[in-house]
Amino acid sequence: MTGAPRVSVIIPTYNKAKTLAECVRSVYRQTCQPVEVVVVDDASTDGSREIAAGLPCQLVCLPTNRGVSAARNAGASVATGEVLFFVDSDIALAPDAIGNALRVLAAHPECGVVQGIYAAEPFAADGPVEVYKTLFEHYWRRQRAGVADSTLFALTAIRREAFDAVGGFDERLRDSEDIEFGTRLPRRYQIRMSAQVVGRHDDVDRLGPFLAEHVRRAVSYGALLAGTTLGARRRSPHRPHAPGRSDGTDRPGRGFDVAAAAAMLCCTAALVTLPLALVDRWLLVLPGVFGAAFLVVDRGLLRFVWRRKGNRFLVYFVGMHFVMHTTQLAGMAAGFAATALRSGRRAPASTGRADR
Missing domain, CATH: 3.90.550.10 (Spore Coat Polysaccharide Biosynthesis Protein SpsA; Chain A)
Structure with missing residues (x-):
């Protein structure tokens, strides 16, 4: 070139x-x-x-x-x-x-x-x-x-x-x-x-390491999301000042992907509402509705997988994707909550110093 x-x-x-x-x-x-x-x-x-x-x-x-x-x-x-x-x-x-x-x-x-x-x-x-x-x-x-x-x-x-x-x-x-x-x-x-x-x-290529890696990254992302949301972003330790940070021109952290968030919520809701069937079998409708909503939200991806790998792999893919979405939401929630709690504990001390 x-x-x-x-x-x-x-x-x-x-x-x-x-x-x-x-x-x-x-x-x-x-x-x-x-x-x-x-x-x-x-x-x-x-x-x-x-x-x-x-x-x-x-x-x-x-x-x-x-x-x-x-x-x-x-x-x-x-x-x-x-x-x-x-x-x-x-x-x-x-x-x-x-x-x-x-x-x-x-x-x-x-x-x-x-x-x-x-x-x-x-x-x-x-x-x-x-x-x-x-x-x-x-x-x-x-x-x-x-x-x-x-x-x-x-x-x-x-x-x-x-x-x-x-x-x-x-x-x-x-x-x-x-x-x-x-x-x-x-x-x-x-x-x-x-x-x-x-x-x-x-x-x-193995389920155990896949889930461990996936949850670890979800926790880290949840913590990062909490840090940017709560205004608690940290300064990099290898450089005291990075150009472009003090003049307000750095970009905000990434927010939720709406479709991904909807799929995660649908999967988790399906799992959480499933035990309600022990109370009344008609309540199986609830996890069914959430499961169907999950399939609708991810329909483009699922069509892509079906075209490339066929029906049998699509069934496996849906199951893996359900597990992936559920564990991702749990990991992100854990990371967000832990960071928010730490930030909350630091806030009173910071306020006191500012008042003086």
């Missing part, structure tokens, strides 16, 4: 020996080549560091495991490109991913962040749990193509000036760190989701 900005690809990794080599190879198969590939090993214990040492990349090794926020910041600190392209080490990029991200940036000078979507097929299909999650993530991101209101950094290009304006990732966060990053992005930088920036993702 003539006159294209210099791109630095940053790959944070922790115990991804299975996918790291293919991730790096996919970068070097790009139609638009980066000027450098920086792999940041976050103290892996599975041989990932040794694999990275044998690949054509610049390797940064963290002495202790500090989380993805610290790994991304470490990669950005040594990168030299005008555009930073972050890609997780369990993703294999489509050959035109970087080129398409640069085209979006060129077509929209006001755009500071271009984030991609997962392909409908996983990196390696290791079971129905992974297929469920991959299909859902693909559909969810594809539906949100265009101008977005929050940042996701699994496969994302960002102008260096925009990254520096934010001040990097909050290194205290190990989940929802990319969403929190977006709350500090100055409003002058537009965020876009592009369905042309694609990567195949190797996702969690």
Whole structure:
């Protein structure tokens, strides 16, 4: 691409020996080549560091495991490109991913962040749990193509000036760190989701780890939502002041997705009202109504799954989606409540100091 900005690809990794080599190879198969590939090993214990040492990349090794926020910041600190392209080490990029991200940036000078979507097929299909999650993530991101209101950094290009304006990732966060990053992005930088920036993702493939990861992220997101709602956003510890934060130009945190919130409420209401059938069997109508409402709210997604995988997998998908929505709402409520309680305990002390 003539006159294209210099791109630095940053790959944070922790115990991804299975996918790291293919991730790096996919970068070097790009139609638009980066000027450098920086792999940041976050103290892996599975041989990932040794694999990275044998690949054509610049390797940064963290002495202790500090989380993805610290790994991304470490990669950005040594990168030299005008555009930073972050890609997780369990993703294999489509050959035109970087080129398409640069085209979006060129077509929209006001755009500071271009984030991609997962392909409908996983990196390696290791079971129905992974297929469920991959299909859902693909559909969810594809539906949100265009101008977005929050940042996701699994496969994302960002102008260096925009990254520096934010001040990097909050290194205290190990989940929802990319969403929190977006709350500090100055409003002058537009965020876009592009369905042309694609990567195949190797996702969690067992039910137990899937639910544990899902609930942990839901709790973190609920806490972040409470913090932004209650005006208790924290300042990043790795930089005392991030440009763009003190002048009121940083954007608010992401609110609820209305359709997702409705689906979560319908699933939870169906579960909560089900025991009423022990009182009177006619009360089974209530969970039935809420279950039907859930199917209506998510009908676009369910049609997409049916077209790709057929009736049998659709039944499995509906069950998994019901579980996902219910646990997500519970996790978010727990995170929100815990943060609100902590904020409430701090409020009297703060008020007293202000009065004096």
